[in-house]
Amino acid sequence: MILDGKAPSGPIENTWDKHRFEMKLVNPANKRKYKVLVVGTGLAGGAAAASLAELGYNVEAFCYQDSARRAHSIAAQGGINAAKNYPNDGDSIFRLFYDTVKGGDFRAREADVWRLSQVSNNIIDQCVAQGVPFARDYAGYLDNRSFGGAQVSRTFYARGQTGQQLLLGAYQAYSRQIKAGGIKEYPRTEMLDLVVVDGVAKGITVRDMVTGEIRSHWGDAVILATGGYVNVFYLSTNAMGCSVTAIWRAAKKGAYFANPCYTQIHPTCIPQSGEHQSKLTLMSESLRNDGRCWVPKRKEDVSKPVSQIPEEDRDYYLERKYPSFGNLAPRDIASRAAKEQCDDGRGVGPGARGVYLDFADSINRLGQSTIAERYGNLFQMYEKITAEDAYEVPMRIYPAPHYSMGGLWVDYNLMSNLPGLFVLGEANFSVHGANRLGASALMQGLADGYFVIPYTIADYLARIKPAAVTTEHPEFKKSLEEVGAQGNKYLSIKGKKTVTEFHRELGKIMWENVGMARSEESLKKALKEIPKLREEFWQNLRLPGGASEVNQQLENAGRVADFLEFGELLAKDALERNESCGGHFRVEHQTEDGEATRDDENYTYVAAWEFKGVGKEPELHKEPLKFENVELAVRSYK
Amino acid sequence: MNLTLHVWRQKNREDKGGLEQYEAKDVSPDMSFLEMLDIVNEDLIKQGREPIVFDHDCREGICGTCSQMINGIAHGPDAEITACQLHMRSFKDGDHIYIEPWRARAFPVLKDLMVDRGALERIIQAYGYISPHTGGVPDGNAILVPKPKADKSMDAAACIGCGACIAACPNASAMLFTAAKVSHLGLLPQGEIEAARRVKAMVKAMDAEGFGNCTNHYECEKACPKGIKVTFISRMNRELMKALPQGER
Numbered sequence: 001m002i003l004d005g006k007a008p009s010g011p012i013e014n015t016w017d018k019h020r021f022e023m024k025l026v027n028p029a030n031k032r033k034y035k036v037l038v039v040g041t042g043l044a045g046g047a048a049a050a051s052l053a054e055l056g057y058n059v060e061a062f063c064y065q066d067s068a069r070r071a072h073s074i075a076a077q078g079g080i081n082a083a084k085n086y087p088n089d090g091d092s093i094f095r096l097f098y099d100t101v102k103g104g105d106f107r108a109r110e111a112d113v114w115r116l117s118q119v120s121n122n123i124i125d126q127c128v129a130q131g132v133p134f135a136r137d138y139a140g141y142l143d144n145r146s147f148g149g150a151q152v153s154r155t156f157y158a159r160g161q162t163g164q165q166l167l168l169g170a171y172q173a174y175s176r177q178i179k180a181g182g183i184k185e186y187p188r189t190e191m192l193d194l195v196v197v198d199g200v201a202k203g204i205t206v207r208d209m210v211t212g213e214i215r216s217h218w219g220d221a222v223i224l225a226t227g228g229y230v231n232v233f234y235l236s237t238n239a240m241g242c243s244v245t246a247i248w249r250a251a252k253k254g255a256y257f258a259n260p261c262y263t264q265i266h267p268t269c270i271p272q273s274g275e276h277q278s279k280l281t282l283m284s285e286s287l288r289n290d291g292r293c294w295v296p297k298r299k300e301d302v303s304k305p306v307s308q309i310p311e312e313d314r315d316y317y318l319e320r321k322y323p324s325f326g327n328l329a330p331r332d333i334a335s336r337a338a339k340e341q342c343d344d345g346r347g348v349g350p351g352a353r354g355v356y357l358d359f360a361d362s363i364n365r366l367g368q369s370t371i372a373e374r375y376g377n378l379f380q381m382y383e384k385i386t387a388e389d390a391y392e393v394p395m396r397i398y399p400a401p402h403y404s405m406g407g408l409w410v411d412y413n414l415m416s417n418l419p420g421l422f423v424l425g426e427a428n429f430s431v432h433g434a435n436r437l438g439a440s441a442l443m444q445g446l447a448d449g450y451f452v453i454p455y456t457i458a459d460y461l462a463r464i465k466p467a468a469v470t471t472e473h474p475e476f477k478k479s480l481e482e483v484g485a486q487g488n489k490y491l492s493i494k495g496k497k498t499v500t501e502f503h504r505e506l507g508k509i510m511w512e513n514v515g516m517a518r519s520e521e522s523l524k525k526a527l528k529e530i531p532k533l534r535e536e537f538w539q540n541l542r543l544p545g546g547a548s549e550v551n552q553q554l555e556n557a558g559r560v561a562d563f564l565e566f567g568e569l570l571a572k573d574a575l576e577r578n579e580s581c582g583g584h585f586r587v588e589h590q591t592e593d594g595e596a597t598r599d600d601e602n603y604t605y606v607a608a609w610e611f612k613g614v615g616k617e618p619e620l621h622k623e624p625l626k627f628e629n630v631e632l633a634v635r636s637y638k
Numbered sequence: 639m640n641l642t643l644h645v646w647r648q649k650n651r652e653d654k655g656g657l658e659q660y661e662a663k664d665v666s667p668d669m670s671f672l673e674m675l676d677i678v679n680e681d682l683i684k685q686g687r688e689p690i691v692f693d694h695d696c697r698e699g700i701c702g703t704c705s706q707m708i709n710g711i712a713h714g715p716d717a718e719i720t721a722c723q724l725h726m727r728s729f730k731d732g733d734h735i736y737i738e739p740w741r742a743r744a745f746p747v748l749k750d751l752m753v754d755r756g757a758l759e760r761i762i763q764a765y766g767y768i769s770p771h772t773g774g775v776p777d778g779n780a781i782l783v784p785k786p787k788a789d790k791s792m793d794a795a796a797c798i799g800c801g802a803c804i805a806a807c808p809n810a811s812a813m814l815f816t817a818a819k820v821s822h823l824g825l826l827p828q829g830e831i832e833a834a835r836r837v838k839a840m841v842k843a844m845d846a847e848g849f850g851n852c853t854n855h856y857e858c859e860k861a862c863p864k865g866i867k868v869t870f871i872s873r874m875n876r877e878l879m880k881a882l883p884q885g886e887r
């Protein structure tokens with residue numbers, strides 16, 4: 001089937017304004033009759049819940065943490081983009097739009113990216129009004145810095161804790177609505193099923209993570225803002241609880257999953273220290289503003305102390321390969337370049353999987369106190385993990401799974417192919433194409449939550465009767481039974497291997513075969529190994545405890561069971577996409593000097609997969625992409 | 639290294655609970671404290687015993703989920719970090735480590751090391767915000783904020799809401815937590831307008847939750863993983879004095 005993203009036509013700069021006018025509205029007095037379920041309280045879900053409740057809708061909000069404020073958006077360090085052009089350095093809405101389309105390697109829908117760029121400025125205003133303490137200069141004005149993939153300074157930041165501060169802003173607006181009665185919240189609650197009635201999303205089934213109770217909630221619309229899925233690689237920069245579960249269960253109920261193979265490997269993470277490792281820690285990309293990436297030119301030098309490697313024996317490989325962007329080359333490119341140096345035997349540190357990120361020049365030029373003011377908390381974080389002082393010796397970094405550009409397919413209104421199901425933030429596939437630029441995810445989450453969904457959901461709700469389907473409907477009973485039975489099934493296996501062991505094994509398969517470099521051979525290998533591991537999971541899982549109590553292993557079993565199904569789709573999508581683009585690098589498709597080569601003639605589309613049953617061939621639907629405002633071109637950062 | 643752990647085990651809210659002893663073998667100094675617990679848990683599962691329940695998520699010191707008293711110190715022996723950032727190189731072979739949940743009347747234990755911190759949510763809901771609606775706000779640069787004020791506001795805003803300050807305080811007082819939010823917002827021109835109403839409502843909510851009062855032990859500042867200073871408490875007290883009408887002071 002050919003999918004239609006329903007992007008408005010006409011000159012791009014008018015699309016969102018025109019569409020806003022054409023959409024239906026819900027009368028203020030009628031809004032309270034509608035109930036909207038919001039799953040996820042990160043930037044996307046938190047902003048959506050607060051804004052919808054302010055408008056008068058009845059909102060029920062869910063998250064698996066004990067507080068909405070702990071969603072993983074909290075961990076974003078570097079900053080948030082906007083086209084304010086405060087520094088007067090040539091930025092504009094069009095340039096942000098252009099950079100994002102190009103940065104995504106021409107695999108995103110133009111109209112969605114335009115809207116994102118257009119509302120980016122409103123986001124900054126909104127956050128300032130909420131009390132987000134963005135960095136200021138001495139005159140009291142907002143300060144900016146640069147991020148990868150851009151030649152302007154358009155990134156707003158709050159020390160190294162931008163995500164935390166933006167999330168607290170949304171969380172405070174959300175808390176205000178709880179007090180006002182507009183939001184009823186359910187923390188420590190995990191969504192385990194989407195309830196679909198006659199092809200329309202009408203509710204969810206959840207597990208109370210304290211009592212173990214399985215319960216259903218009905219809603220006139222369901223919003224999923226449940227974050228990213230790169231924990232499919234086991235080790236990643238995501239939080240331990242991040243999973244594909246909410247969107248995968250929705251996919252199993254008919255929502256199409258778009259571009260699952262577009263995953264981002266972030267170049268600047270602290271290298272793994274051993275087998276015990278449970279997660280990887282990101283060092284913000286903003287560090288590349290002042291840090292220089294290098295490895296020794298000669299293999300013999302890799303284990304020498306840095307002080308014994310003179311300047312002329314160092315290879316500043318990003319500056320060498322990409323003179324115009326240098327250390328600020330986009331993430332996919334910087335990650336592959338780091339891998340290349342290490343594959344060439346010039347990696348540093350334990351296991352030789354690391355490159356230096358060196359601040360010595362900046363410290364000489366600007367003084368240690370300036371560097372400390374910019375990145376103090378990151379240097380502290382690094383020191384806590386590695387016991388090394390990065391003011392004295394360069395940091396060691398290595399790429400790690402970080403972000404998922406893929407997600408549930410949505411149209412321009414952020415509605416999936418299932419009417420009534422909306423998907424926001426990292427959980428949808430919309431604006432980042434095959435590679436996301438730094439400081440753009442926070443922007444997208446807040447754009448979706450504050451400035452898109454409040455309009456587009458009205459257009460849907462205005463067409464339906466409120467509370468037409470409630471938990472009395474038999475589909476809800478069926479969902480409750482299915483979810484309950486699945487929990488008991490994990491517990492009844494009584495095998496030998498723990499959930500973590502299965503997750504770690506899956507992660508290994510994914511990282512080695514479907515990671516930074518993918519080939520037909522490696523993907524076919526993964527497609528053999530994943531189902532085998534999944535089979536073993538269902539025969540050999542060992543799960544302690546019961547279903548009616550706090551049981552963290554049981555929670556994890558559900559997440560890993562989903563990764564074991566979803567991982568296969570990810571590999572399948574990567575195999576089907578026989579080109580290289582952005583974060584998806586097929587070794588068969590590269591130039592002589594290792595740059596990714598796209599195949600625009602055959603692959604300028606969104607791949608949206610329809611689930612057909614575990615172990616069955618999913619069906620591929622395509623949404624063709626058109627580029628009318630940014631010319632399809634080879635993406636060059638040289 | 640090999641360690642002996644004494645861990646608080648409690649089945650549920652009602653259970654009395656008590657310490658149990660476990661051996662942690664072959665612990666590498668590069669492991670984080672929670673990774674050490676992961677390994678103990680994997681062992682327990684293999685032996686058919688119930689793993690230790692503890693709250694955690696980001697494992698990088700920012701979400702504020704992890705919450706453990708380690709040898710009687712909130713978040714353990716190292717300064718200005720959370721339990722998830724603590725690494726085993728801070729311990730030595732043969733050490734005995736006592737691990738307990740946050741202890742406070744307002745934080746009932748749910749299971750083992752996991753507590754209910756809903757009381758902190760209700761303090762924020764009382765007035766831990768500025769009240770603009772989405773949309774209809776001025777340009778970000780229309781509100782100038784002097785850098786020293788923005789920086790100080792950010793110092794207070796760094797709070798991760800973990801509750802270590804409360805766990806460390808002999809009175810289980812939530813003054814540092816509440817003062818941090820009052821100051822983060824009250825220091826900014828955007829937040830000044832509602833400052834008086836905010837501080838009154840938040841302090842009232844704090845008292846209603848059963849947190850104790852501040853008697854200047856400064857344990858909260860010492861325990862805070864983000865280095866938030868007790869001077870914010872005196873700032874909050876001043877703001878409260880200004881906000882209360884003569885008779886209520």
Ligand SMILES: Cc1cc2nc3c(=O)[nH]c(=O)nc-3n(C[C@H](O)[C@H](O)[C@H](O)COP(=O)(O)OP(=O)(O)OC[C@H]3O[C@@H](n4cnc5c(N)ncnc54)[C@H](O)[C@@H]3O)c2cc1C
Nearest residue numbers: 040041042043044064073078079191227425426439441442
């Ligand atoms: C370490 C790190 C640093 C980053 N730095 C930056 C940066 O500097 N700039 C930038 O733009 N982006 C950055 N990003 C990316 C960005 O932070 C995320 O993409 C973005 O915050 C995601 O927001 P979200 O609202 O979509 O999801 P999240 O914030 O992850 O929220 C997901 C929500 O869904 C809930 N949830 C999930 N599954 C379920 C379920 N089954 N049931 C119930 N609830 C569920 C969770 O409880 C949570 O509330 C960073 C990411 C990481 C990991």
Ligand code: FES
Nearest residue numbers: 695697702704722
């Ligand atoms: S787990 Fe997030 S702060 Fe410790």
